[in-house]
Amino acid sequence: MSEKASFRTSGGVRGWFGRQPWYVRAVLILFFTVLAYLLPYAGDVPLIGPQIITEGIDWPSALFNMSYYVLLALGLNVVVGYAGLLDLGYVGFFAVGAYGTALLTSPDSVIYADTGWKWLMAVPAALVLTMLAGVILGWPTLRLRGDYLAIVTLGFAEIIRIVATSTTTLRGDRGFASIPHPPGSWNGEPIFGVTDAIPYFWLGLTVIILVILGVRNLDRSRVGRSWLAIREDEEAAEVMGVRTFKYKLWAFAIGAFIGGLGGVLFAGEQSFINSQTFVLQFSILVLAGVVMGGSGNMAGAILGGVLISYIPDRLRGLSFGDTDLYEYRFAIFGAAIILIMVLRPQGLIPSRRRAMELKDREKEVAPL
Amino acid sequence: MDFSGLINDFGPLTVTGLAQGAIIALFALGYTLVYGVLRLINFAHSEVFLLGTYACLFVWGLFGLDQNSATPSVGPMLLYMVIGLIAAIVVSGATALTVEFVAYRPLRRRNAPPLAFLITAIGASLFISEVVGVTTHRNQTGVPPIIQARPLFTIGDTTVTNLQVLIILLALVMMFALDRFINGSRLGRGVRAVAQNPDSAALMGVNKSRVIALVFLLGGLMAGIAAVMYDLKIGVTRYDAGFLLGIDAFTAAVLGGIGNLRGALLGGLLLGVLQNYAAGLFGSQWLHAASFVLLVVILLFRPTGLLGESLGRSRA
Numbered sequence: 001m002s003e004k005a006s007f008r009t010s011g012g013v014r015g016w017f018g019r020q021p022w023y024v025r026a027v028l029i030l031f032f033t034v035l036a037y038l039l040p041y042a043g044d045v046p047l048i049g050p051q052i053i054t055e056g057i058d059w060p061s062a063l064f065n066m067s068y069y070v071l072l073a074l075g076l077n078v079v080v081g082y083a084g085l086l087d088l089g090y091v092g093f094f095a096v097g098a099y100g101t102a103l104l105t106s107p108d109s110v111i112y113a114d115t116g117w118k119w120l121m122a123v124p125a126a127l128v129l130t131m132l133a134g135v136i137l138g139w140p141t142l143r144l145r146g147d148y149l150a151i152v153t154l155g156f157a158e159i160i161r162i163v164a165t166s167t168t169t170l171r172g173d174r175g176f177a178s179i180p181h182p183p184g185s186w187n188g189e190p191i192f193g194v195t196d197a198i199p200y201f202w203l204g205l206t207v208i209i210l211v212i213l214g215v216r217n218l219d220r221s222r223v224g225r226s227w228l229a230i231r232e233d234e235e236a237a238e239v240m241g242v243r244t245f246k247y248k249l250w251a252f253a254i255g256a257f258i259g260g261l262g263g264v265l266f267a268g269e270q271s272f273i274n275s276q277t278f279v280l281q282f283s284i285l286v287l288a289g290v291v292m293g294g295s296g297n298m299a300g301a302i303l304g305g306v307l308i309s310y311i312p313d314r315l316r317g318l319s320f321g322d323t324d325l326y327e328y329r330f331a332i333f334g335a336a337i338i339l340i341m342v343l344r345p346q347g348l349i350p351s352r353r354r355a356m357e358l359k360d361r362e363k364e365v366a367p368l
Numbered sequence: 369m370d371f372s373g374l375i376n377d378f379g380p381l382t383v384t385g386l387a388q389g390a391i392i393a394l395f396a397l398g399y400t401l402v403y404g405v406l407r408l409i410n411f412a413h414s415e416v417f418l419l420g421t422y423a424c425l426f427v428w429g430l431f432g433l434d435q436n437s438a439t440p441s442v443g444p445m446l447l448y449m450v451i452g453l454i455a456a457i458v459v460s461g462a463t464a465l466t467v468e469f470v471a472y473r474p475l476r477r478r479n480a481p482p483l484a485f486l487i488t489a490i491g492a493s494l495f496i497s498e499v500v501g502v503t504t505h506r507n508q509t510g511v512p513p514i515i516q517a518r519p520l521f522t523i524g525d526t527t528v529t530n531l532q533v534l535i536i537l538l539a540l541v542m543m544f545a546l547d548r549f550i551n552g553s554r555l556g557r558g559v560r561a562v563a564q565n566p567d568s569a570a571l572m573g574v575n576k577s578r579v580i581a582l583v584f585l586l587g588g589l590m591a592g593i594a595a596v597m598y599d600l601k602i603g604v605t606r607y608d609a610g611f612l613l614g615i616d617a618f619t620a621a622v623l624g625g626i627g628n629l630r631g632a633l634l635g636g637l638l639l640g641v642l643q644n645y646a647a648g649l650f651g652s653q654w655l656h657a658a659s660f661v662l663l664v665v666i667l668l669f670r671p672t673g674l675l676g677e678s679l680g681r682s683r684a
Contacts, residue, residue, distance in 0.1 A: 086483050088490070140668050147409045148667055150486055151618060155660035158615070166653040280611075284494055291487055323502060331498035337491025341484055342474045361479045 036205055039063055040198045056316025056326070060197035064269060066309040067204025068262040073289045073305030074211055074298065075258030080287065081295035081351070082219065083251035084231030085142070086150040089157030091283040093256040095164065096133045097263025098273050100126030102176035103169075109176060110169055119180045119268050127260050134256025135249060142248045157280055164275040175274025179267050192268070200269045207265065211258055212298060218254070227251055231296075232357060281330050288333040292340050294347025296354040303349055308333060374648040379526030381644040387532040387601060389640020390539035394594035395617035396624075396632040397546065398464070398587025404563045404627030405583045408482070411489030412467045414614025415496035416460050416588050420595025421605040422500065423459035424452035428512050435510025435603075448514050449596075457592035464588030467492050468581060493611075501607035508606040511599045535597045542593055543633050546586065550629060559583060563627070612656055616643070619663040625673030634674060 017025065040060045043053040053059040072094060079087045103109045104122040117125075141152045164170045181192040182203060191199050218224055226247040229237035238244050267273055285308050293304025312329035319325060340347065346355040374381070395417055402410040428448060433440075440448060471488040517529040550556035561569035562579045570576050598613070599605060620639040624631025639659060646658035666673065 080483075084483065086486055140664065144667055144671070146482060147407075147486060148622075148671070151409065151615075152660075152664055152667065155615065155663060159657050159660050162653065162657045166651075281494065281498075284490055287487070287490070288494075327502050328498070331495050331502060334491045334493070334495030334498055338471050338488050338495065341480075341488040341491065342471070345475075345478075345480060345484055358478075358480070361481060 033209070037202060040201055054310075054313045054316065056318070057313050058197065060201055062310070062313040063201040064197045064204055065313060066306050067201055067208060068266050069286065069289065069309035070208055070302050070305035071204070071211065071262040071265070072259055072286045073293065073301040073308070074208070074215060075255045075262070076286050076290050077295060077298065077301035078215060078218075078258065079251050079255035080290055081297065081301065081354075082224065082227040082231065083248055084146075084227075085248060085251060086146060087153045087252075087255065088150050088283055088287065089137075089153035089155070089160075089280075090255070090259055090286055091278050091280065092137075092153075092157035092160040093130050093133060093259030094263040094266070094282070095157075095160050095278040096130045096256075097126050097260030098267040098277070099164065099170060099176075099263075100129040100260070101264050101267040102179050102273055106176035106179045108171060108174075108178070119182050123264050126264050127257060130260025130263070131253045131257050134253040137256075138249045138252035142245060142252065154280070154283075157278075157283055161275060161278055161280070164278065170275070172275050175272055175277075177272050179271045179273070181271060182268050194271075197269070200265070204265055207261060208302075211261070212302075215254075215258075215298065223247060223250060228353070285330065285333055288337045292336060292347060294350040294354070297347070297349055297351035300347050300349040300351065304347070370649060370651075374645060377648055379524055381648050382641055383526055383528055383532055385641035385644035386637055387535045387640070388644065389620075389637035390536045391594050391597050391601065391636075392613065392617050392620045392640050393633045393636025394539050394542060394590045394597070395613060396621040396636050397543075397590040397629065399618050399621040400624075400626055400629060400632045401559075401583045401587045403621070405559060405580060406472075408472070408485050409489070409618070410467070410584075410587070411486060412471065412492040412496065413464070413587060413591065414610035414617075415493050416464045416467070416610075417591040417595050417598075417614065417617075418497060418500060418605075418607070418610030419463045420456040420460035420592040421599050421609055422509070423592070424456040424596050424599060425509060425511060425605065427451055427455040428514070433512035433514070435512055437512045439513045439516040445514055452514070452599075453593060453596050456596045457589050460592030460595060461585050461588035463496070464584040464591070465581060468584040473577075497607050497610060504607055506607060508604040511603050511605065513603075515600055531600060535601060538593065538597065539633075539636075542590060543629070546590065547629055549586075555579075555582060615656065615663075616659050619659045619666075622663060622673055623666055625675040628673065628675050631673055631675035638674075 017028070020028075040063055043049045043059055045052075054062040057065075072090065075093075076087065076090050079085050079090070101119065101122045103111060104117045104125055105119055106112060137153070137156050141149055144152065165172045181190065181194075182200075184191040192203075193199075219227075226237070226242045226244075229240065229242050230244050230247060234244055286305070289304030289308035290301050291304070292307060293302065294300025311332070312326055315325035315329065317324070317326075345358055395413075398413040398416065399410060402408055402413070428451075431448065431451075433448070439445075467489075471492045472485060475484050475488060515531055515534070517531040519527045520530045520533055521528055550559055558569070558574045558579050559582065561572065561574050562576055566576055569579075598609070602609075616639060617636070620635035621632050622635070623639055624633070624635025639662070642662065643655050643658050647655045650658075
């Protein structure tokens with residue numbers, strides 16, 4: 001039974017949605033897309049609006065934060081959720097994307113005088129660099145067992161951070177300033193300015209939609225089926241003729257690409273980055289998001305990305321005792337990871353196939 | 369690259385490396401024991417160590433000691449050492465057991481996929497280190513000078529301090545004791561049996577759950593001792609102290625052959641020394657990067673480590 005058919009016959013919201021005629025689905029998708037683009041004005045909705053928007057941080061900025069967290073969650077979902085590879089150093093790719101942009105465009109960069117590139121020109125270069133980093137990291141490590149892979153990727157992120165802190169080219173704490181914003185102007189004013197974060201959110205949302213379409217296509221292709229086979233049983237997949245190493249490398253490179261995209265957007269909005277931006281907890285936070293939302297399912301990854309960004313931003317400015325609740329964000333998510341893995345391992349919006357896999361393993365358990 | 373620096377300071381770098389390596393080796397035992405029995409990287413082990421570093425500080429604080437106190441004389445010093453060690457061991461052991469009961473046991477009961485264990489382990493690790501981080505306001509905490517580092521003897525132009533000797537000796541003694549326990553005692557035989565084949569061991573009447581709990585406890589005890597040594601050697605601790613040293617300890621365990629007790633000792637000492645050489649060669653900020661690079665190289669060329677894997681198979 002194909003995945004699509006199983007949705008149509010199953011219950012729940014997804015089953016209902018799958019049974020509707022195409023025009024109803026199109027209208028619904030359009031409606032929710034428009035709604036997403038209108039999110040910056042959520043504060044104007046009576047009653048509910050003021051409860052939703054963040055207090056400690058300007059709401060459009062919080063939305064932009066959500067958009068790059070969602071991008072990272074979508075990218076990590078490809079690696080962890082689809083291919084089943086635990087990558088603990090995902091922030092490394094985010095950093096490579098951001099640093100790639102900074103090196104090419106910031107006046108602080110040593111190669112700036114040679115290039116004088118604008119943000120848009122730097123984007124493809126930075127993305128190629130990130131994919132290359134994914135392949136360079138994946139080439140030696142993807143032959144390792146899964147648990148070793150986790151540690152090595154953790155090491156990769158830490159090395160990136162150490163290199164960024166200790167080499168003069170990457171400027172450590174001083175960082176890169178004046179990274180240009182994305183181009184474009186409206187009525188003589190630049191669209192992507194300093195004060196208003198709404199255009200950045202719209203840009204992020206557009207990129208997210210493109211990524212969703214791309215990943216969805218991949219997931220339904222030969223590549224996606226190979227990932228699924230690798231995730232469920234790598235040895236069986238290999239025996240059946242799936243070139244596991246190749247497809248794992250693909251997953252890594254695509255994950256890296258999406259992470260790099262997040263980094264490029266981040267650098268374009270912040271226009272300043274330094275080595276303090278890319279702490280390791282960040283990778284784990286994104287992993288927490290993917291796992292909480294439901295790994296292997298894009299809707300779950302999106303929800304997870306929104307949660308890991310929205311909850312801390314909402315907590316900003318609220319305090320518990322004499323400590324800002326924002327400080328507790330990593331601790332809260334650490335506890336959330338344990339609770340979810342113990343109580344609901346398939347996540348909040350589970351991938352049906354993942355849930356079935358987990359059920360299947362439970363049956364195999366030997367009585368103790 | 370600073371070759372002359374490395375050659376001039378070769379002796380001191382080696383001795384510091386050995387002391388550092390002894391701490392790493394004790395820490396690595398926790399990874400190796402758990403991996404040998406469960407095939408699981410106990411990610412939260414670094415936080416078991418972290419709480420140990422704070423536990424002995426807390427107890428010393430109860431005696432009114434802080435980083436500005438004077439060094440106590442020999443009698444009280446021994447008392448403080450014993451009490452500090454006990455506190456660290458109890459807290460680390462209890463933490464290791466708690467992590468096993470809260471984060472791993474429910475998953476094992478459900479036969480969850482291996483990645484699920486790693487993910488909860490990361491959750492536990494993040495939770496503990498962040499709670500410590502928030503309560504200490506992410507500042508480092510100074511350690512009271514229980515033992516004043518004094519030169520004990522010199523070899524050539526290398527001075528060896530009493531603290532370094534103490535750390536290395538204590539690590540060797542603990543390693544020997546653990547080795548005897550695993551290889552010589554009835555409980556140890558149970559551990560080796562479960563490591564070799566859990567199901568057969570269970571059929572032969574070994575209580576698997578108890579063996580697993582024992583392994584976590586032993587790892588916690590060793591981490592507690594390592595934590596006190598770390599406090600005395602480094603002089604400060606911080607909420608992320610466990611994390612970086614944890615990566616080193618894991619590297620050491622893999623270097624020696626994960627699941628192999630003697631491998632952990634060899635790997636720890638070797639890694640401590642190599643890290644110090646790398647720091648002498650490239651500068652101290654590259655110390656941890658060196659261990660990551662080493663880890664990748666080992667995994668690529670000899671994934672079973674120097675002495676071979678597994679508690680059961682290699683008759684560790």
